[in-house]
Amino acid sequence: MRSWIGENNRQAAQRWPPWPRGSTWCWWSGRQRRAPGLAYGACDPCHLLNVPVARMEVGLKPSFAQWLTASGADLSAAIAEAGGDLARAFVPRALFGAYLAERLEAALATRNGRLRRLRGEAVRITDRPVPTVTLADGRRIEGTHVVLATGNLPPRPPRTRDGGVYDSPLFVPDPWRWDDIDALAPEAPVLLIGSGLTMVDVALKLAARGHRGPIWSVSRHGLLPHVHADVAGRLGGVEAFLDPAAARDPVKELRLIRAAAREAMTRGVPWQRVMDAARPALAALWATWPLQARERFLRHGRTYWDIHRHRMAPRIAEAFETLRQSGQLTVVAGRITSLDSVPGGVAATLRRRHSGRALSLEVTQVVNCTGPRTDFAALAAPPFEGLREAGRIRDDPLGLGFETRGTALVDRYGHAAAWLHALGPLSRPAFWEVTAVPEISVQVHQLVEELSRPASRRQRPDARLIAEFVDLGEGI
Numbered sequence: 001m002r003s004w005i006g007e008n009n010r011q012a013a014q015r016w017p018p019w020p021r022g023s024t025w026c027w028w029s030g031r032q033r034r035a036p037g038l039a040y041g042a043c044d045p046c047h048l049l050n051v052p053v054a055r056m057e058v059g060l061k062p063s064f065a066q067w068l069t070a071s072g073a074d075l076s077a078a079i080a081e082a083g084g085d086l087a088r089a090f091v092p093r094a095l096f097g098a099y100l101a102e103r104l105e106a107a108l109a110t111r112n113g114r115l116r117r118l119r120g121e122a123v124r125i126t127d128r129p130v131p132t133v134t135l136a137d138g139r140r141i142e143g144t145h146v147v148l149a150t151g152n153l154p155p156r157p158p159r160t161r162d163g164g165v166y167d168s169p170l171f172v173p174d175p176w177r178w179d180d181i182d183a184l185a186p187e188a189p190v191l192l193i194g195s196g197l198t199m200v201d202v203a204l205k206l207a208a209r210g211h212r213g214p215i216w217s218v219s220r221h222g223l224l225p226h227v228h229a230d231v232a233g234r235l236g237g238v239e240a241f242l243d244p245a246a247a248r249d250p251v252k253e254l255r256l257i258r259a260a261a262r263e264a265m266t267r268g269v270p271w272q273r274v275m276d277a278a279r280p281a282l283a284a285l286w287a288t289w290p291l292q293a294r295e296r297f298l299r300h301g302r303t304y305w306d307i308h309r310h311r312m313a314p315r316i317a318e319a320f321e322t323l324r325q326s327g328q329l330t331v332v333a334g335r336i337t338s339l340d341s342v343p344g345g346v347a348a349t350l351r352r353r354h355s356g357r358a359l360s361l362e363v364t365q366v367v368n369c370t371g372p373r374t375d376f377a378a379l380a381a382p383p384f385e386g387l388r389e390a391g392r393i394r395d396d397p398l399g400l401g402f403e404t405r406g407t408a409l410v411d412r413y414g415h416a417a418a419w420l421h422a423l424g425p426l427s428r429p430a431f432w433e434v435t436a437v438p439e440i441s442v443q444v445h446q447l448v449e450e451l452s453r454p455a456s457r458r459q460r461p462d463a464r465l466i467a468e469f470v471d472l473g474e475g476i
Contacts, residue, residue: 047201048092050197052089055438068095125392125420154373157193164341188213190365191365192216192367195224196307198369202369216330217331219370222332227314228272239277248288253285270307271391275309282433291398294432333352336350345364347363394412401426402425
């Protein structure tokens with residue numbers, strides 16, 4: 001029996017009957033919808049996928065494109081933007097969430113009880129005497145393997161003097177759980193912390209609700225995500241050009257990418273296609289970099305990589321630029337030096353990046369849009385804390401997640417677990433980027449294949465996963 005742990009929650013389910021051998025079970029967050037998660041469930045119609053339909057296929061039947069065609073959803077704007085090609089269209093995120101939910105329900109209905117679903121909070125995981133998960137209500141579930149598939153963590157508030165604002169209703173710690181957004185006065189000024197894709201989504205969400213008040217966005221660099229540029233044909237005329245075998249320095253690799261982008265643009269090929277050509281090799285490059293090189297990249301190059309790599313769909317970019325040009329949205333490069341509660345809201349003091357000058361704002365709401373946190377070592381939350389205390393997991397020294405080998409978690413002694421696995425963002429230390437649907441699908445497929453083999457024939461080399469990431473091709 002294998003267990004797949006999704007997002008934790010604090011609600012219990014009814015007691016369950018004994019299950020047959022070979023069952024697989026999972027549990028999900030406290031919200032009513034299963035499968036979409038925050039990425040594809042807590043979104044509005046204005047929120048689009050950041051990659052086209054073709055890159056969202058996960059090997060299920062019907063395919064996402066086939067499901068979309070039969071869904072009856074209005075895809076006219078997306079297909080028109082893509083020149084009539086659904087595979088290249090950017091469709092609403094909620095549709096992918098609905099697709100996943102429907103596929104899960106179909107799987108539950110056709111597995112004759114061998115796939116079961118629980119709802120609860122996992123508070124303890126152990127392998128003694130057998131792999132066991134304990135829920136907050138006291139239930140114990142025994143199996144042979146445990147898979148941690150918890151997705152992204154909520155954002156972490158920036159460190160600053162907050163004057164108690166972080167602990168008040170004036171602060172929204174997680175924009176995807178902003179339950180009283182509709183109670184916000186239309187004219188209220190709002191401060192968004194961050195300037196990445198999350199900030200773009202929240203700003204457009206406010207605009208879609210008719211918000212008329214000023215919106216401020218602040219981040220250290222004040223840089224915004226770029227927009228996708230589509231070119232028909234494989235890689236738009238750009239061949240793979242990075243050689244992981246010769247790579248040891250991120251500065252050198254970034255220079256190669258910039259040079260390739262300049263060369264491509266002289267041929268009329270958008271630089272975005274160069275990023276797509278470089279992207280599949282990134283995990284292999286990351287694996288060759290020593291710890292100091294990785295740290296240097298994260299400190300100096302991460303922000304610039306993110307805005308070029310994680311791009312906006314064209315319609316999203318157009319709507320966002322309209323919001324900026326209207327003067328309603330202002331993006332500031334700088335940092336927050338203090339937040340204080342005042343009658344009617346929050347007094348925020350910002351320090352501009354280049355001039356060092358102070359900027360004082362009075363806003364009604366402060367929303368944390370800094371993106372998912374990855375520093376699990378600083379997060380004392382079950383079941384991770386218990387696994388850490390037992391030496392079953394090892395935190396990445398760069399604060400990206402947990403150390404893994406393939407999908408197997410590595411313990412304090414450097415040994416890969418035979419029973420404990422991690423998928424998605426938890427495994428970022430080994431691959432840097434493993435948050436996109438195609439990459440996580442590769443992880444899932446390899447894990448299922450490994451677990452289907454006899455124990456004596458199982459292998460979990462990172463090299464195999466990296467090779468399969470490369471084979472995915474462009475656009476992930």
